[in-house]
Amino acid sequence: MAKNEQDKYIDEWADEQNRHIGEIKIPPLGEYPPDLECWYGSLMNELVTKDLIRHFADASGDRNPLWRNEDYAKNTRWGGIIAPPTFTDGMIQPYAGNMVTGSEIVPKFNSFFSLPDGATRMIFQVMRPGDKIRAIQYSLGVKETVPYRPNPAREFEDTVRRVLINQREEVVAILDRHMKVVINHAFDNDHPYWIKRKKRRLTDAERDEIQNYYDTEKIRGPRTPYWEDVKVGEALNEVLVGPIQIQDTFSAYTVVTGHAAGFDLEWERVKKNFDFHWLDPEMNAWSAGAACHVCDEKGHAFLWDGGAAVGFFFTAEWILGRLVVKWMGDNGFLKKMDDRCDPYYPIIGDVLRAKGEVTKKYSEGGENLVDLKIHIENQDKVNIMRGTAVVQLPSKNDYKLEKQSPITYKTSL
Incomplete structure (x- = not known):
């Protein structure tokens, strides 16, 4: 029940969003118009x-030859180069959803902000060179969640589903992108969207550990674990x-092309929603919101985390995929x-340490499956991202890995 006028507006907004559940939108190709x-x-x-x-693998720091070496890849189960599981971000932008303008929200709400909160990525087919991908998008609605921010803030998870379909009309992946919508949070430099943080200088030991990891990292490659040998609790x-x-950050932009529109084409984006962009006081010129991803105390950086340049959530997802x-x-x-x-987010200067453990092993639908609990923490053991994964593994009793039955667009809805 609405407690005051603001709550009434918020309830009306949520009801309106949920009236559009299931409405199909075809994502445009490129950012212009x-x-x-x-x-x-x-x-x-x-x-x-x-x-x-290869460009995607390079940008995520992934040296796995399965993504880049044809001679290596042809001797694997796949018979040739395939794309990493998180490569979906190289085909369709990781963000999803509509952009509200100031004229829509300022008259009603004390504050209104929406930013990415992660994803649910369901994969049905590997992507290979030569595949042609199209996409459909539709809303799964908004759901109120327990707020991290203090009263009177209210928070919602806004979920948009994208279905990637190949040239054979098979569903390659279903991507549920989750946006955190925060309404009535008292934004200021001490109370930004995410928890306020600052970068810090690494110790020599921390720096050397990272560089040593880079020089000595080994991939498992063809030595895939058998399902029978996996132990619950193993790290x-x-x-x-x-x-x-x-x-x-620039490398991430290269493959995700989050702001791959320059000069007059970027102006087309700016003028559609001035509230989301930034009037740079030094140059007296409108700038894309991207400034906050490369420079401290620029653009939305104060609003988002108190001033530190903000990283990308999908960079952390790529590391979990690795x-x-x-x-x-x-x-x-x-x-x-x-x-x-949410409520923490990677910032420029964060070290990302990805960890995981086996939580369950089971057989289902003729597949040998393993559940994983995964997370990323930074150099100060702040939990940046948390999640789960489901993996199919070969069995000693039946090594054959049958090709999954194609899932068509119609059966995915």
């Missing part, structure tokens, strides 16, 4: 190529990267990964 109904959810590439896969070998630097693939080897198959990042 900009579309407020699919602001950061464009299909950026239609064709899967060896080059695109996954860690993945350690960082600290996140501006170069890492963690799982490194554990399961070439012949495993990542069926599902579900992750969240």
Whole structure:
């Protein structure tokens, strides 16, 4: 029951969002012309190529030869180069959903803000060079959640589903992108969207540990674990990267193309929603919101985390994907990964240490499956991202890994 006028407005907003559950939207190809109904959810590439896969692997720091070496890959289960499980972000932007403007929210709400909170990634087919991908998108509605922010803030999880479909009309993946909507939070420099944080200087020992990891990391490759040998409670070998630097942000932009529109095309985006962009006082010019991802105290950085340049949630997702693939080897198959990042978020300067453990093993639908609990913590053991994964593994009793029955677009709805 609404307690005051603000609560009434919020309840009306939630009801309106849920009236649109199931309405289909076809994500546009590219960022021009900009579309407020699919602001950061464009299909950026239609064709899967060896080059695109390699660029994605490079940007995520992944040296696995399965993604880049044809001679190596042809001797695996797959018979050739395939894309990493998180490569979906190289085809369609990780963000999803519509963009509200100030004229829609300022008259009603004391404050209104929405940012990514993670994803549920369900994978049915590997992507290979030569695949052609299209996408559909529809809302799963908003659900009120227990708020991290103090009263009178109210928080919602806004979920948008994207279905990626290949040229054979098979569903490659279903991606549920979760956005955290926070209404009536008293934003200021001491109470930003996420918990206020600052970068810190690494010790020599911390720096050396990371560099040593880079120089000595080994992938499991063809030595995929058999399902029978997996033990509940066993730990996954860690993945350690960082600290996140501006170069890492640029690399992420390269393959996700989150702001791949410059000059006059970027102006087309700015003028559609001035509230989301930033009037740079030094240059007296409008700037894309991207400034907050590369520079401290620029753009939305104060609003988001108190001033530190903000990393990307999908960078952390890529590292979780590397963690799982490194554990399961070439012949495993990542069926599902579900992750969240609120109330903490990676910032420039964070070290990302991915960890995991086996929580369950079972057979279901003719498959030998393993459940994993996974997370990422930074150099101060702050939990940046948490999640779960489901992996299919080969069995000693029946090594054959049958090709999964194709799931069509119609059966996925």
